[in-house]
Amino acid sequence: MKPELIQSGPRDAYIVAVGESPGRNEIEQGKPFVGAAGEILDRAFTQANRALGRTLLLHHELFITNLAHIQPPGNDFDYFLHPQLRPELMLGILQLKKDLEEIRPNLIIALGNMPLRFLTGKEGIGKWRGSILPCTLVSGLKVVATFHPASILRVYDNNGVFQTDIRRCAEESLTPELNLPKRDFYIDPIADVRNELILEMCRAEWLSIDIETVKQTDGTWHISCVGFSDYADRAMILPWNSSDNRLAIAVLCSCQAKKIFQNGMYDISVLLDNGIKVKNVVWDIMYGHHALYPECGGSDDEVTELLGTKRVARSALMKKLEFQTSIYTREPFYKDDKYTDDLPTFYTYNGRDAAVTREIRDVQERELRDFGTIEVFEHEMALQPLLMHMTRAGIQIDTVEMNRLKAEYEEKIGRLQDFLDKGAGRSVNVKSPDVKWLLFEKLGLPVSKRSEKTDKPSADKYVIEALNTKHPHPLLGAILEIRSLRDLIERYLDTKLDADNRWRASFDPTGTRTGRLASRSNIYGTSNNIQNIPERIRRMFVADPGKILFSIDYSQAEARVVAWLARCESLIGVFNSGQDIHSRNAARFFNLEGTDYEIKTLQGGLRFAAKRIVHGSNYGMQAQRLIESANDDARRTGSPHRLTLDIARRGQETYFLLYPEIKDNFWREVREALRDTRTLNTPFGRKRQFFGRWDEKLMNEAYAFVPQSTVGDLACKAMIRLWDNDKEQWKLRPGAELLANGHDSLIGQCKIEDIRWTVAMVRKAMDIPMLIHRRELRIPTDVEVGHNWSDYNEQTNPDGLMELSKWLQKSRG
DNA sequence: GCAACGAGCGCC
DNA sequence: AAAGGGCGCTCGTTGC
Numbered sequence: 090m091k092p093e094l095i096q097s098g099p100r101d102a103y104i105v106a107v108g109e110s111p112g113r114n115e116i117e118q119g120k121p122f123v124g125a126a127g128e129i130l131d132r133a134f135t136q137a138n139r140a141l142g143r144t145l146l147l148h149h150e151l152f153i154t155n156l157a158h159i160q161p162p163g164n165d166f167d168y169f170l171h172p173q174l175r176p177e178l179m180l181g182i183l184q185l186k187k188d189l190e191e192i193r194p195n196l197i198i199a200l201g202n203m204p205l206r207f208l209t210g211k212e213g214i215g216k217w218r219g220s221i222l223p224c225t226l227v228s229g230l231k232v233v234a235t236f237h238p239a240s241i242l243r244v245y246d247n248n249g250v251f252q253t254d255i256r257r258c259a260e261e262s263l264t265p266e267l268n269l270p271k272r273d274f275y276i277d278p279i280a281d282v283r284n285e286l287i288l289e290m291c292r293a294e295w296l297s298i299d300i301e302t303v304k305q306t307d308g309t310w311h312i313s314c315v316g317f318s319d320y321a322d323r324a325m326i327l328p329w330n331s332s333d334n335r336l337a338i339a340v341l342c343s344c345q346a347k348k349i350f351q352n353g354m355y356d357i358s359v360l361l362d363n364g365i366k367v368k369n370v371v372w373d374i375m376y377g378h379h380a381l382y383p384e385c386g387g388s389d390d391e392v393t394e395l396l397g398t399k400r401v402a403r404s405a406l407m408k409k410l411e412f413q414t415s416i417y418t419r420e421p422f423y424k425d426d427k428y429t430d431d432l433p434t435f436y437t438y439n440g441r442d443a444a445v446t447r448e449i450r451d452v453q454e455r456e457l458r459d460f461g462t463i464e465v466f467e468h469e470m471a472l473q474p475l476l477m478h479m480t481r482a483g484i485q486i487d488t489v490e491m492n493r494l495k496a497e498y499e500e501k502i503g504r505l506q507d508f509l510d511k512g513a514g515r516s517v518n519v520k521s522p523d524v525k526w527l528l529f530e531k532l533g534l535p536v537s538k539r540s541e542k543t544d545k546p547s548a549d550k551y552v553i554e555a556l557n558t559k560h561p562h563p564l565l566g567a568i569l570e571i572r573s574l575r576d577l578i579e580r581y582l583d584t585k586l587d588a589d590n591r592w593r594a595s596f597d598p599t600g601t602r603t604g605r606l607a608s609r610s611n612i613y614g615t616s617n618n619i620q621n622i623p624e625r626i627r628r629m630f631v632a633d634p635g636k637i638l639f640s641i642d643y644s645q646a647e648a649r650v651v652a653w654l655a656r657c658e659s660l661i662g663v664f665n666s667g668q669d670i671h672s673r674n675a676a677r678f679f680n681l682e683g684t685d686y687e688i689k690t691l692q693g694g695l696r697f698a699a700k701r702i703v704h705g706s707n708y709g710m711q712a713q714r715l716i717e718s719a720n721d722d723a724r725r726t727g728s729p730h731r732l733t734l735d736i737a738r739r740g741q742e743t744y745f746l747l748y749p750e751i752k753d754n755f756w757r758e759v760r761e762a763l764r765d766t767r768t769l770n771t772p773f774g775r776k777r778q779f780f781g782r783w784d785e786k787l788m789n790e791a792y793a794f795v796p797q798s799t800v801g802d803l804a805c806k807a808m809i810r811l812w813d814n815d816k817e818q819w820k821l822r823p824g825a826e827l828l829a830n831g832h833d834s835l836i837g838q839c840k841i842e843d844i845r846w847t848v849a850m851v852r853k854a855m856d857i858p859m860l861i862h863r864r865e866l867r868i869p870t871d872v873e874v875g876h877n878w879s880d881y882n883e884q885t886n887p888d889g890l891m892e893l894s895k896w897l898q899k900s901r902g
Numbered sequence: 903g904c905a906a907c908g909a910g911c912g913c914c
Numbered sequence: 915a916a917a918g919g920g921c922g923c924t925c926g927t928t929g930c
Contacts, residue, residue: 387921520910520925541917542908549910576911579924601920605914609922618922621913710918785917793919797914832914832920
């Protein structure tokens with residue numbers, strides 16, 4: 090008997106969607122994609138149609154079928170393939186061929202790797218998804234592949250990509266033609282052709298530039314070739330190996346055309362290292378993409394790939410050119426050409442990159458205007474030159490101090506490690522599972538937390554700190570101490586510096602989902618992230634000779650933004666009154682009203698607890714986690730005070746009781762915005778779409794987004810003001826410069842005699858009024874100055890950071 | 903021997 | 915069951 094076909098839809102459909110094989114529900118109901126996977130597909134089409142302004146009756150346009158029409162044992166498609174192709178699959182594919190020949194849809198959607206393989210002969214859904222491909226099963230038809238909807242259930246991060254792919258499918262289904270972009274590539278052209286092209290390209294409005302490089306053993310980059318494209322249908326590729334070409338490259342880079350890059354900070358730096366200045370850089374498609382899809386922010390992308398520390402993509406949406414090509418253009422996947430031995434193929438690859446970059450710019454401009462984030466893009470572009478400057482300037486490291494710290498910590502580690510090994514009866518590596526053996530087997534202590542991913546017991550500092558409170562044991566403290574000392578050495582004190590002993594961290598405006606800057610090691614592989622340097626080693630960062638460091642931070646910035654977002658009059662009142670908000674809150678949370686609460690709270694460490702409670706509670710942190718972070722702070726700073734669960738709970742309850750608007754307004758409005766549009770807007774015009782699964786984690790991400798983003802943007806806006814040399818009102822004197830961004834703080838240096846003036850300028854630039862719910866918010870700033878970057882201490886760090894007024898007094902005396 | 907991955911942890 | 919968010923880096927383990 091012929092098996093029943095699990096299919097649905099009309100035989101005059103525009104689109105045929107092809108899955109792998111039916112599941113149990115599909116078999117029972119005789120229809121494909123009836124469960125959760127079907128819902129995902131349905132929803133994506135509805136959204137795509139809405140985005141395209143179409144009202145399309147899905148079921149009249151879409152024919153859905155599978156490669157096979159029986160369920161393989163264990164739902165494992167491999168059953169059909171190994172040890173050899175099974176007849177059930179071959180029958181299914183013949184049926185599919187027949188169906189396609191009869192229906193002749195405008196578009197076939199391959200849902201997953203197997204349909205991709207049998208419809209196009211291509212393999213690797215991650216590479217080929219989104220590409221418009223000729224169908225090899227039935228010639229003359231076209232295929233777009235994307236993830237199988239069921240995979241979205243497992244890897245929800247793919248949801249955003251899936252949605253953009255389905256949108257492409259809805260567009261492609263309008264016409265049957267493959268109609269792929271055609272481009273001409275002029276590879277190392279003869280002088281006449283080259284000169285003609287140079288003339289034309291210099292006169293063009295836009296010119297994209299893309300370099301190919303090889304890393305040298307000394308960390309520098311050798312340029313192989315440079316691609317230029319003035320129109321998306323052509324590109325010129327100039328190998329670096331002739332002096333004529335190098336001159337041509339210099340001419341093109343310095344011409345008046347508006348330049349387009351993909352991750353230009355890299356290209357521009359490398360060109361500069363080779364004596365070539367790029368003028369009129371106006372568009373970076375990585376920045377454009379980030380302003381459209383902030384979810385692409387985060388590491389683990391081509392930036393980190395460049396550094397050789399690539400990790401698996403974690404972001405819902407990637408920002409690399411390969412991905413952008415798949416969503417902004419109709420150019421099929423071609424990145425494998427990069428790894429060819431064939432020189433012409435490689436040069437063509439370079440030219441295609443340039444042409445695609447050129448093409449993407451135009452699409453991005455339209456989309457940025459439609460989406461309403463063109464100002465966000467321009468803001469990030471404005472940051473680029475000053476961030477490059479900061480990276481290239483760097484900060485001086487006192488290497489004597491660096492080595493002294495390392496020696497001190499190594500000595501301590503040696504002693505503690507001896508103590509630990511003797512106590513444990515064997516050697517214990519504190520960064521290995523040895524610790525779990527020691528805690529949970531040898532000492533028989535209880536497991537209190539497990540990894541979400543692997544379900545393995547956790548032995549992190551919170552667990553160990555909690556164990557130490559309940560079952561005190563000297564080895565526990567030793568583990569924590571060794572871990573943190575090893576960390577200081579491995580992650581900071583062993584950092585490779587440049588030959589002039591400067592720390593040159595890079596800054597990346599597309600590095601986060603919020604618009605904060607990300608910081609990491611630079612393109613030559615020296616230095617590291619400068620935004621997580623521990624306080625206890627910051628003293629090795631020093632001002633240049635004759636100069637002094639300043640660190641100016643926004644006071645309680647995120648908490649203020651939350652108060653304004655919540656329209657919480659009482660909290661706004663406390664901020665506006667100029668009182669010490671934490672002492673004030675501590676008094677109220679812990680019932681110290683009417684007493685001399687400031688002294689009491691300060692002495693009791695409750696002020697610190699109040700700070701933690703406010704910050705954590707705003708973003709959905711629970712009491713248990715609150716005390717962990719508060720007590721960790723206390724341990725690190727040597728404070729004897731510990732927060733108990735009871736006190737934390739009471740404090741948190743009081744916080745929400747006193748300021749109910751946090752939940753009633755702020756949280757509620759975030760949830761409503763998410764429910765209605767899955768999009769949040771910030772006071773500075775950022776828009777972030779949330780593609781994640783609808784759960785509390787998504788809510789917590791969303792609560793944190795606007796405050797974090799607003800403060801991050803605020804500090805960057807101030808940096809732009811100070812960089813912009815035309816603006817007389819924030820003009821810094823020669824020798825004064827910004828050195829780093831600490832999210833809510835700016836770090837810089839200036840000549841010692843200019844410190845008052847410089848600080849006044851920077852503070853003025855940082856004083857940026859915002860409107861939140863039509864109410865003005867201006868966040869005050871605190872200033873510290875010193876010769877090194879650690880806090881002042883009369884005995885241990887007399888050259889450290891202190892309040893400006895105190896420093897002036899001290900330096901007069 | 904290398905690459906991927908998880909755990910852990912520094913900062914705001 | 916319990917769960918703040920946002921990052922980047924290093925080590926140790928594991929799997930090929």
